[in-house]
Amino acid sequence: KYMGIIFDLDGVLCITDRYHYQAWKRIADTLKIEFNEAKNHRLRGVSRMESLDIILENYDKPLSVEEKIALAEEKNRYYREFLETMSESDIEDAVFATLDELRVRRYLLAIGSSSKNAGFILEKTGLIKYFDAISDGNGLNKSKPDPEVFLRAADDLRLAPEKCLVVEDAAAGIMAALAGGFDSAGIGDGTAVPGVTYRLERFEELLEV
Numbered sequence: 001k002y003m004g005i006i007f008d009l010d011g012v013l014c015i016t017d018r019y020h021y022q023a024w025k026r027i028a029d030t031l032k033i034e035f036n037e038a039k040n041h042r043l044r045g046v047s048r049m050e051s052l053d054i055i056l057e058n059y060d061k062p063l064s065v066e067e068k069i070a071l072a073e074e075k076n077r078y079y080r081e082f083l084e085t086m087s088e089s090d091i092e093d094a095v096f097a098t099l100d101e102l103r104v105r106r107y108l109l110a111i112g113s114s115s116k117n118a119g120f121i122l123e124k125t126g127l128i129k130y131f132d133a134i135s136d137g138n139g140l141n142k143s144k145p146d147p148e149v150f151l152r153a154a155d156d157l158r159l160a161p162e163k164c165l166v167v168e169d170a171a172a173g174i175m176a177a178l179a180g181g182f183d184s185a186g187i188g189d190g191t192a193v194p195g196v197t198y199r200l201e202r203f204e205e206l207l208e209v
């Protein structure tokens with residue numbers, strides 16, 4: 001049915017949200033803003049600057065664009081320190097095994113991630129070799145739930161959206177897939193989104209859709 005599969009990165013192929021959390025927490029602590037795991041949940045699949053806006057929701061001092069950019073860059077420096085420590089051992093065996101089998105079955109595989117660090121994470125973890133196309137936060141005009149990141153991935157694979165399946169963990173990502181005319185496979189939070197095509201309890205169930 002499908003010829004291509006487009007994977008979200010954070011929350012699907014790897015778990016970097018605890019690094020995002022710790023990096024944002026340092027920023028929030030400096031500004032003396034309340035930031036907890038529940039709020040961190042809202043940052044899933046959302047771009048860096050939009051994440052900052054969510055963190056600054058209850059901040060009473062107005063910040064200039066330059067100050068916001070400086071905060072986002074500072075957060076990214078902390079985040080990259082965590083990413084530096086990543087290796088193949090941060091990826092579940094089931095993820096490698098499933099990607100191997102999907103390649104044997106001749107699917108085209110792409111990344112559709114909001115992250116500007118996607119290339120770096122893929123290199124560090126040894127995942128990069130599986131992908132025919134990488135569509136990430138670099139050069140992206142509109143982030144999820146806009147379908148742009150997935151449409152660009154499908155385009156790079158030279159496939160129509162109907163021929164691709166999007167695998168996502170975040171509500172914003174499932175909505176982006178729907179908006180772009182893609183079928184979707186939800187993992188984790190992604191399973192609870194209305195309109196999701198398949199609900200996966202485990203990553204390897206992807207081999208059964």
Ligand code: B16
Nearest residue numbers: 009010043045048113114115116117
């Ligand atoms: P960066 P995904 C997303 O990755 C994360 O889920 C989200 O929490 C993060 O804010 C976003 O990437 C931007 O990341 O700061 O590295 O550009 O789930 O779309 O793979």
Ligand code: MG
Nearest residue numbers: 008010011170
């Ligand atoms: Mg995600």
